[in-house]
Amino acid sequence: MHSSLSVPGQPKPSTSSDSPVTPTQADCRSRWDQLEEALGDFDASGYQPLLGEAHHQLLDLLDSILSARKSYRRLLQYRDKYAQLLVNTLQWVSGLSSTRTFPKFISLEFLCMHPPLEGRKKRKFMQALLRLSKRAKLLPKSFSLSGVDIGEVIIETPNVDISRGRHGGREVCLKKYRLRRWSQSNPLREKLVELLIREMIIWYNHRHPNLLSFEGVFQPDDNFEKAYLVSPFYANGTVVEYLKSHPSVERRLLLLDVLSGLSYLHRNNIVHGDIKGANVLVGSQGRACLADLGLSRLIDAQILTWTSILSTIAPWGTLLWQAPELLSAQLQDQENFPPPTTSTDIYALGCLAYEIFTGLLPFAELLTRGRSYIQAHRTISIQVVKHGKHPQEPAADSPAYLYYGLTQSIWDMMKECWHREARHRPSADNLSNLPDLVDVLDDRSVQE
Numbered sequence: 001m002h003s004s005l006s007v008p009g010q011p012k013p014s015t016s017s018d019s020p021v022t023p024t025q026a027d028c029r030s031r032w033d034q035l036e037e038a039l040g041d042f043d044a045s046g047y048q049p050l051l052g053e054a055h056h057q058l059l060d061l062l063d064s065i066l067s068a069r070k071s072y073r074r075l076l077q078y079r080d081k082y083a084q085l086l087v088n089t090l091q092w093v094s095g096l097s098s099t100r101t102f103p104k105f106i107s108l109e110f111l112c113m114h115p116p117l118e119g120r121k122k123r124k125f126m127q128a129l130l131r132l133s134k135r136a137k138l139l140p141k142s143f144s145l146s147g148v149d150i151g152e153v154i155i156e157t158p159n160v161d162i163s164r165g166r167h168g169g170r171e172v173c174l175k176k177y178r179l180r181r182w183s184q185s186n187p188l189r190e191k192l193v194e195l196l197i198r199e200m201i202i203w204y205n206h207r208h209p210n211l212l213s214f215e216g217v218f219q220p221d222d223n224f225e226k227a228y229l230v231s232p233f234y235a236n237g238t239v240v241e242y243l244k245s246h247p248s249v250e251r252r253l254l255l256l257d258v259l260s261g262l263s264y265l266h267r268n269n270i271v272h273g274d275i276k277g278a279n280v281l282v283g284s285q286g287r288a289c290l291a292d293l294g295l296s297r298l299i300d301a302q303i304l305t306w307t308s309i310l311s312t313i314a315p316w317g318t319l320l321w322q323a324p325e326l327l328s329a330q331l332q333d334q335e336n337f338p339p340p341t342t343s344t345d346i347y348a349l350g351c352l353a354y355e356i357f358t359g360l361l362p363f364a365e366l367l368t369r370g371r372s373y374i375q376a377h378r379t380i381s382i383q384v385v386k387h388g389k390h391p392q393e394p395a396a397d398s399p400a401y402l403y404y405g406l407t408q409s410i411w412d413m414m415k416e417c418w419h420r421e422a423r424h425r426p427s428a429d430n431l432s433n434l435p436d437l438v439d440v441l442d443d444r445s446v447q448e
Contacts, residue, residue: 031071035061039085047092047142059093063121066128075128076135083136090129091140094122094205123269130201134194139217143200145230148218150174167230172215174228200229206268210261212281212291231291234281240355242282249286251356251405252440256432257288262349263428265290266342273340275348276321277355285445319377320362323347324388324420327381343422349431350417354391357406359399362391390418409436 038058065071078086133139148167151174155162163174177192203214218228236242239254258280265272272290279292319327323344329337351362361367363380383389393411394400401407413434419425432438 031061031065032074035065036082036085039082039089042089042092043085047088058089062090062093062125062128066124072128076132078132079136083132084138084141087129087133087136087138088140088142090125090132091142091201091205093125094129094201095142126201126205130198133197133201137193137197139197139200143204143216145216145218148172148174148228148230150228163228164233165228165230167215167218171233171235173231173233174218175231176226176228196227196229202270203229206265206270208261208264209287210257210289211264212289234283236282236284236286238278239280239282239288240277242286243356243359246286247359247403250440252410252437253286253442253444254280254282254288255353255356256437256440256442258290258349258352259428259432259437261290262345263432266345266428271340271342272345274318274321275345275352276318277352278318280352287444319380321348321351322384323422324385325422328385331378331381331385341422342427343425346417346425346428346431347422349428350414351391353410353414353417357400357404357410358394359404363389365392388420390415407436409434 035058038054038061041054042058065075075086129140145167149165151164151166153161153163159178161176161178163176165172165174177196200214200217204216207213212231212234215230215232218230220226236245243249243251243254258275262272262275274292275290279290280288281291282288324347325338326340326344354360354362363383366380366383367376391414394406413426413431413436416424416426417431
């Protein structure tokens, strides 16, 4: 299957020579020739090491190109054949620097000579992969899956369908964005293409026990509207559903699971952007993992000084979990809304903790019957932004305190997450060290 995204209303990438869009200026020609030759050799090898020195030279060449704005911009002009080879190679490099298991063909000698990329250099290569993939509308070949059986739709939202399916002899979950209602020329359609590319690349390259793993994309007939994001199927469903059927479980462990996954994202300069109970799944051994990185984004300001990827279709998470700084922008009808941050993630984390320990939605007392979504939106926004309201504390004799494990210390932790000043909210790492959480006995199996 070809790994480019076939976008209705756009011509498919040309199969002819790349010369009209390939950087060819005389002063840089030798470097681009060297790059194209190395990319071709790497592809012919099946992305296996040819020689350690050959890889070293390719990585150094890419690093030098990405370190200068002029050459970086020229690299982003590649399309078709060499754009695909670049995307494949940048993904291979990013794979070496992720927490994924190293490919079996990587030799110990190669790893000693060229250790996994970390920190700033890692983010630079990842950002280049994101930018080129979005501009050229291409995905790495390693993302493509075949032989996926599509089953029934189990969840429908205005923008996404979630289906059950099978791949490799086991049950999987299939996520598909719904685009049919928009015109082919609508700019929103282009934004959704970028959203899908960004979600897949960030998701694929960040692996953690408490993040839902991404197995790849199934794209029948090279049709973008039928592109499915494939992940494991979790029979226990969301943490909300799991707690309804397992009310006596140790809820602090579930919160710690989420904090572990969120700490990993934040340490890698990634904001989740939509933390809530519906986006936390529970595996067969009772371990929670964060799902739905559709609003996630890289946040390195030094890398994002130009060609920013901070714009998206819906720049906030769901209303009830939104921090006051996000709600304030909506109340004021600002044209440019602030993006989610690690601090807005922490605010939402406090609301998720409220769900876990009370079994209620945040601000449930304001969600009265007969009130429209617009009315509820404005009421909650005003209460949060202008009056500093946060979800209501349960009574001392409520199930939350008597049966679900809520303590005064955990409640105080939630209030810290809801601090009106974003800079005063704790980090995910700090929350994991809360006295009521550090000594929780975890007797769950490691294997899912």
